[in-house]
Amino acid sequence: MIKMDVINLKNRTVGSQYVATELLKQMKRKPDTVLGLATGNTMIEVYEHLSELININQVDVAQIRTFNLDEYIGLSADHHQSYHVYMNERLFDHNKGWNKDQIHLPAGDASDVEQECLNYEQLLNEVGPVDIQILGIGENGHIGFNEPDSSFESVTRVVDLTPSTINANSHYFDNVEDVPKQAISMGLASIMRAKKIILFAFGSNKKEAVQQMLNGDITESLPASILQRHPNVEVVLDDEIYRFSN
Ligand code: F6R
Numbered sequence: 001m002i003k004m005d006v007i008n009l010k011n012r013t014v015g016s017q018y019v020a021t022e023l024l025k026q027m028k029r030k031p032d033t034v035l036g037l038a039t040g041n042t043m044i045e046v047y048e049h050l051s052e053l054i055n056i057n058q059v060d061v062a063q064i065r066t067f068n069l070d071e072y073i074g075l076s077a078d079h080h081q082s083y084h085v086y087m088n089e090r091l092f093d094h095n096k097g098w099n100k101d102q103i104h105l106p107a108g109d110a111s112d113v114e115q116e117c118l119n120y121e122q123l124l125n126e127v128g129p130v131d132i133q134i135l136g137i138g139e140n141g142h143i144g145f146n147e148p149d150s151s152f153e154s155v156t157r158v159v160d161l162t163p164s165t166i167n168a169n170s171h172y173f174d175n176v177e178d179v180p181k182q183a184i185s186m187g188l189a190s191i192m193r194a195k196k197i198i199l200f201a202f203g204s205n206k207k208e209a210v211q212q213m214l215n216g217d218i219t220e221s222l223p224a225s226i227l228q229r230h231p232n233v234e235v236v237l238d239d240e241i242y243r244f245s246n
Pocket of ligand 1: 037038039040041042043069070135136137138142143144145
């Protein structure tokens with residue numbers, strides 16, 4: 001087992017600035033960087049800082065390739081709760097120069113979702129490996145939408161969301177019934193191919209999952225525990241989770 005690098009960055013703001021800076025440095029170093037991107041509440045301030053840093057450093061993003069982890073099934077790219085819209089509003093619309101042909105998210109409204117999963121995984125293989133993959137973590141230990149008991153061998157596929165995830169994500173929707181029950185998600189094996197992974201977590205509701213991920217068994221019942229097998233993972237935590245998991 002490889003010991004993961006864990007840092008206490010006190011709070012959400014400092015952590016978000018750090019993650020954004022790591023992404024910026026990578027993009028400056030390698031103009032055709034492949035980024036693995038996540039959505040959710042965790043990444044909101046990360047993208048706020050990143051889009052500002054891109055602008056003030058005048059970074060040319062034209063050749064950057066991005067792959068998002070997941071998208072809800074049934075939501076079109078212009079649906080206001082889709083991850084497509086999230087990414088545009090939080091990142092891509094803030095900087096000139098993103099080449100939309102190089103920005104990839106699974107199409108949640110594809111007529112053949114199984115084929116869409118195969119195509120997405122194939123493209124990821126052709127364009128990848130991802131240089132830096134950023135991850136949040138679910139309260140149940142999911143990464144991407146790889147819910148507990150996802151296979152460590154899994155690749156991009158259709159997944160059923162658990163009641164815990166549907167509930168956690170329901171505040172973005174008018175009613176819990178409106179939250180899609182399925183998503184397309186990169187798999188655990190897809191995520192593990194990234195050269196470097198930065199997992200960011202803050203807030204008391206994540207502390208059990210992070211503690212298990214860092215110190216528990218490597219088990220499919222806690223998908224994030226697979227990261228113990230990755231040679232280059234950094235875990236960025238707030239003070240509360242750091243103290244709890246140490
Ligand atoms: C989002 C994703 C999820 C989230 C996780 C945490 O693309 O893949 O794994 O990172 O559900 O969500 P938040 O950040 O909303 O707590």
